[in-house]
Amino acid sequence: MNHDYIVVGAGSAGVVLARRLVDAGHRVLLLEAGPADSNPAIHDPTRSIELWGSDVDWAFTTEPQTYADGRRLPWPRGKTLGGSSAFNGMIYVRGVPADYDAWAFQGAAGWSWPGVEPYFRKLEHFGDASAGRGTDGPLYVQRNPGPDPLVQAWVLAAQEYGLPFNDDYNSGDSTGVSYTQHTIRDGKRQSTWVGYGKPIQDDPGLTVVTGAQTTRVLFDEDRAIGVEYLRDGQLNTAYAESEIILSAGVFGSPQLLMLSGVGPAEQLRSLGLRVRVDLPGIGQNLQDHWSSPLIWHSKQESPAWAAQGLEAHFFSTTINGLIAPDVQPIFLSWVYPLPNVELPRQGFSAVAQILHPYSRGELRLRSADPTVAPILDPRVFADPRDLETLVDNLEMLRDIATQDALREWTDGEAIPGAAVRTREQLRDHARATVVSGHHQVGTAKMGLDAHSVVDPELRVHGLLGLRVVDASVMPTLPSANTNGPTVMIAEKAADLILGRKVPA
Numbered sequence: 001m002n003h004d005y006i007v008v009g010a011g012s013a014g015v016v017l018a019r020r021l022v023d024a025g026h027r028v029l030l031l032e033a034g035p036a037d038s039n040p041a042i043h044d045p046t047r048s049i050e051l052w053g054s055d056v057d058w059a060f061t062t063e064p065q066t067y068a069d070g071r072r073l074p075w076p077r078g079k080t081l082g083g084s085s086a087f088n089g090m091i092y093v094r095g096v097p098a099d100y101d102a103w104a105f106q107g108a109a110g111w112s113w114p115g116v117e118p119y120f121r122k123l124e125h126f127g128d129a130s131a132g133r134g135t136d137g138p139l140y141v142q143r144n145p146g147p148d149p150l151v152q153a154w155v156l157a158a159q160e161y162g163l164p165f166n167d168d169y170n171s172g173d174s175t176g177v178s179y180t181q182h183t184i185r186d187g188k189r190q191s192t193w194v195g196y197g198k199p200i201q202d203d204p205g206l207t208v209v210t211g212a213q214t215t216r217v218l219f220d221e222d223r224a225i226g227v228e229y230l231r232d233g234q235l236n237t238a239y240a241e242s243e244i245i246l247s248a249g250v251f252g253s254p255q256l257l258m259l260s261g262v263g264p265a266e267q268l269r270s271l272g273l274r275v276r277v278d279l280p281g282i283g284q285n286l287q288d289h290w291s292s293p294l295i296w297h298s299k300q301e302s303p304a305w306a307a308q309g310l311e312a313h314f315f316s317t318t319i320n321g322l323i324a325p326d327v328q329p330i331f332l333s334w335v336y337p338l339p340n341v342e343l344p345r346q347g348f349s350a351v352a353q354i355l356h357p358y359s360r361g362e363l364r365l366r367s368a369d370p371t372v373a374p375i376l377d378p379r380v381f382a383d384p385r386d387l388e389t390l391v392d393n394l395e396m397l398r399d400i401a402t403q404d405a406l407r408e409w410t411d412g413e414a415i416p417g418a419a420v421r422t423r424e425q426l427r428d429h430a431r432a433t434v435v436s437g438h439h440q441v442g443t444a445k446m447g448l449d450a451h452s453v454v455d456p457e458l459r460v461h462g463l464l465g466l467r468v469v470d471a472s473v474m475p476t477l478p479s480a481n482t483n484g485p486t487v488m489i490a491e492k493a494a495d496l497i498l499g500r501k502v503p504a
Contacts, residue, residue: 003029003207005497006227006240007247008214008256011083012192012483013470013490014247016123019138019196020494022205029238030197030206031229033213033252034079042086043188045308049337051087056080060251060376067381068434075376075436077249081210082191084249085483088438089310090182090189091330092141094120094170095478095485098324106475107447109456110502111492118503119491120170120484125195126181131171138195139487140185144311147179148303150333150348151311155179156405161396163314174325174479177314182307183483192487212236215370217244217260217466219276224466230371243465243497247490250440250472251363254283255374257444257453257468258365262460271368277462281451282444286361286378287477289328289437291353292390292430293336294397295415297344299408302333309334315479318392324479327393328353336415338433344414350400352393352430353437355479358383363443380434390434391426439482441474457496469493 005021007014010032018030034056041047042056052074053059060075078087097113104112117132124134126141147155158177159165166176183190200206211231218226218237226239246253257263261276263283268275305311309332315325329352336349361378381387401410412418416429444453452475454460458467471486478485495502 003027003238003240004242005029005245006031006238007245008227009033009083009246009248009252009470010081010193010197010208011078011247011249011470012085012486013493014245015082015192015197016487016490017245017247017469017494018206019200020491021497022200022203024498025205026242027205028207029240030208031212031214031227031238032081032208032210034081034210036210037081037086037191037193039080042080042082042191045090045182045184045187045189046305048087048089048308052076056087058251058373060373063375063377065378065380067379067387067431069431073378073380073434073436075440076438077251081197081208082193084438085183086189086191086193088483089481090184090308091310091313091481092170092181092183092484093174093480095480096174096324097172099476099478099480103446103475107449107452107456108475111446111456115502116488116492119488122503123487123491128168131168133168133170138199139183139192140190140195142182142184142307144179144182144306146306147311148306148333150303150409151179151306151331153405153409154331154350154400155312157400157403158314160403160405161400163316169315174315177312180311180313180330184307213370214248214256215259217256219260219463222462223464243467246466246468247470249470250286250443251374251376253468253470253472254363254443255365255370257282257460259368259370262463267364271365273368277460279453279461281453283363283374284360284451285442285445285475286363286376286440287357287442288378289353289355289439289477290357290380290386290390291351291435291437292394292433293338293349293351293415294394294401294413295336295338295344295349296347296401297411297414298347299411301346302348305333316396318389324356326355326389327396328355328479329393329397338415341415347414348409350397352390352397354386354389354393356477357386359386381431387427387430390430391423394426394430439477441471441477441482444468444472445475446473447475458493467493467497
């Protein structure tokens with residue numbers, strides 16, 4: 001069968017892009033390495049943790065982290081229809097205008113706030129049109145359907161601490177404490193496959209192949225013309241008349257580029273790969289949000305969750321004068337599953353989280369074998385400013401826990417506990433417990449400098465007919481959980497591919 005476009009990866013970006021191309025009358029082949037989204041835990045917002053280590057998880061692991069006690073950190077990523085949107089915590093965040101203005105300042109022309117905000121409205125099906133929210137998009141976004149008393153108490157405690165209440169942190173100003181918004185509809189997860197893909201799964205213009213791991217891009221001189229992929233142990237080829245679009249994720253897209261001879265020349269030659277285009281930035285610029293938990297004993301048993309157990313957070317700054325928040329801690333009305341320590345029988349938690357780390361990591365090929373996972377080295381805390389910001393956030397959370405609104409709940413800090421008082425002790429706690437916020441970006445960043453990989457229209461430098469459309473193109477992290485911004489990127493990419501103007 002002939003295809004106009006091949007989209008590699010049916011995740012948060014790939015499904016969205018495939019939908020918009022099919023809507024425009026094109027024939028699209030959508031390749032997904034994982035299975036269909038038939039696991040019931042995918043659709044139950046309270047069962048996300050069950051998916052870690054399952055057949056819908058790539059189950060990546062970092063290299064030992066020098067500044068995090070030599071630990072290897074887990075990096076679960078979705079491997080199914082919907083990708084990590086079928087796998088994540090379902091918190092929906094846009095970010096703030098300064099995030100995207102910074103992208104444009106770094107060379108991503110057209111990606112400032114006026115160039116992206118219409119696409120957030122386009123994707124959203126939100127019940128309130130106030131403050132410029134979208135109301136008829138494919139992706140349902142709900143307010144908390146009724147926060148439980150413990151979540152309400154924490155939100156009040158944050159206000160007693162001095163943070164303003166923000167009724168809609170997605171209005172353009174995220175500052176303050178809020179109840180989280182979720183990609184959930186009628187108690188079911190709204191992955192991109194559910195919102196965008198499933199409604200057109202029987203469209204003759206869409207061909208979906210699951211269990212298909214793409215191994216390389218095929219070229220005719222400098223034009224991408226097709227792909228090879230493994231399915232059931234057999235190597236297959238597919239060709240597209242217009243473009244090949246990589247939406248394989250922050251790890252998969254750069255790995256696939258390098259396996260196809262596009263990337264740092266010296267690294268490729270060392271593995272016996274032919275160099276087609278020397279792009280030293282591929283696999284570099286790896287970033288993530290980094291988190292560390294605090295856990296308290298509770299005087300009462302925690303109430304049942306209203307949504308998915310991650311139902312309040314705040315955005316704030318740790319340094320005066322910042323134009324965007326640098327921390328976003330999340331409240332959990334349950335005991336964080338910290339390994340290798342004695343946990344309270346009943347309790348609650350808060351997870352400190354930094355938004356704009358200075359440290360940069362990298363992805364490198366481990367092997368020319370496409371089935372071998374790449375080397376992932378985020379270099380957590382390589383820049384000591386990241387550790388200091390995380391400790392600042394831990395101290396903020398400790399202060400919130402002492403406020404009157406939580407007095408009927410709090411029965412003392414369990415982890416790290418009262419014995420940990422000094423800042424150096426909190427640094428030790430952060431190094432021993434730091435985990436990913438699961439928001440990796442940047443390994444194929446867009447821009448025009450020597451280390452960019454794609455141009456502002458997401459076309460791979462030096463090649464024709466090949467784009468990257470996923471979170472790997474983000475130059476820097478937004479002040480946000482990255483699923484919403486990734487969907488936005490795919491919505492905008494569709495218009496770039498189709499030659500459409502930014503909607504009003």
